[in-house]
Amino acid sequence: MNKAAKEGRKILLRNRKALHDYAIDEQFEAGIVLLGSEVKSLRDSQGSLVDAFAEVRQEELWLVGAKINPYPWANQFNHEPERDRKLLMHKQEIRRLAQKIREKGYTLVPLEIYLSGSKVKVTLALAKGKRLYEKRESKKEAEARREIEAATARRK
DSSP: OHHHHHHHHHEEEEOHHHHHHEEEEEEEEEEEEEOOOHHHHHTOEEEEEEETTEEEEEEEEESSOOEEEEOTTTTTGGOTOOEEEEOOOHHHHHHHHHHHHHOOOEEEEEEEEEEEETEEEEEEEEEEOHHHHHHHHHHHHHHHHHHHHHHHHHHH
């Protein structure tokens, strides 16, 4: 069993590009305010977190740029696919994140949206953008790790 299944959560969307483009320092969990048609669409994994980010507006946290496709059977009660969605965190955590974002050049990037029981949650990462040479280095390290694991697996 993988880690997510052990914790009783089902991953609905994952932002693979974020791990490539950013160096991640800390991760946070936040709730998300959604409409019914958005939840149904997410359960079908109909959406994308590419180019999405979180920002602080008037001491509230908002998810910007996340796309959740319209649910085909919602008809006239459907949602707008790229609307800003409110994230739920404690006020003191939001203040701390806002201060880090302002002073150190960090950004908040969503890594995944998942179901935790019946609740939809978002994993946010406090991250710094990687430069091109850093991306190349991390790719080489990952390939080296894969080769070492393959060699040890063959040895057994």
